[in-house]
């Protein structure tokens with residue numbers, strides 16, 4: 309290895325080499341790379357260091373390149389013979405910038421990072437401010453006249469009673485996010501969405517300005533138009549109903565505890581069937597998930613469950629579902645059928661069990677509720693407060709004739 313003396317940076321010579329001339333230093337370097345015994349080199353040139361640290365005393369070498377940060381001369385360190393394949397450390401003499409380092413920490417890079425960080429922070433702040441404005445505009449344009457209490461339908465009253473009991477704030481001013489409540493409003497997530505969307509669409513509740521910003525999303529549709537959407541479980545809601553007498557406290561009381569007498573048999577029967585259908589679906593999903601089936605109920609499932617509810621109580625349908633799932637997993641585990649086949653057979657099996665029970669006149673035992681599938685608030689309000697049939701709502705077949 310020949311080293312030209314001009315290529316060496318003699319500006320900052322290590323104290324252990326100070327007694328040598330520039331030419332001698334070059335000789336030392338050349339000998340080192342020529343694999344001469346290092347101890348011999350040390351002895352010959354009277355260098356007081358150890359063989360392994362000799363390399364550290366070498367001066368740097370000029371690189372035929374300028375620093376990209378400040379335009380000054382770049383230098384590179386000599387590499388030890390044992391690390392010849394490692395990346396070179398190319399530094400700027402002026403600012404210390406390390407050309408090959410991904411996260412250089414030189415003074416100029418540090419300043420650059422700081423500017424970038426501030427810019428990024430500024431952008432985030434701006435984006436946040438924009439979101440706040442968009443959400444506020446959306447909420448403002450959504451301001452509507454209050455709905456008169458007398459105009460509420462029976463369905464509105466049932467939904468409101470359940471919702472207020474579920475998450476009305478202590479000072480009665482706001483409906484807290486459903487996602488933060490331990491109790492569940494309705495048996496299935498779809499039913500919860502239906503309740504909230506219905507009440508919002510009928511302007512009985514409105515999304516509150518007090519909602520956290522995270523409860524909103526800015527979405528762009530296919531035409532490029534922006535819209536603000538809210539997350540059902542994260543938003544807070546305000547009650548948008550007024551009463552003739554203007555007494556808010558009394559209104560809230562009537563909304564939470566509506567007079568059971570206003571709910572006629574027809575309405576109660578339809579709601580019983582609806583809640584029963586959702587509770588059957590909830591239990592079906594619970595049993596399916598428990599055995600690892602990946603199942604999303606479709607129209608056929610609903611038709612089968614509806615049909616069963618003409619003949620059976622929710623408790624009896626629990627029994628049917630439990631056996632259908634157990635049967636299918638038994639056949640799957642015995643390798644009689646595939647997993648997909650097994651999970652698809654559950655609904656058909658429920659249907660068949662129902663038909664046989666009727667044809668063969670079985671008395672199907674009604675199961676009781678399970679602790680890990682707790683009763684939802686809407687179910688409690690309907691069966692306990694409005695219909696006043698309590699657990700019969702679960703153990704009896706839905707009928708108009710419940711009073």
Ligand SMILES: [Zn+2]
Nearest residue numbers: 375378400403
């Ligand atoms: Zn530089």
Ligand SMILES: [Zn+2]
Nearest residue numbers: 405412414417
């Ligand atoms: Zn740098």
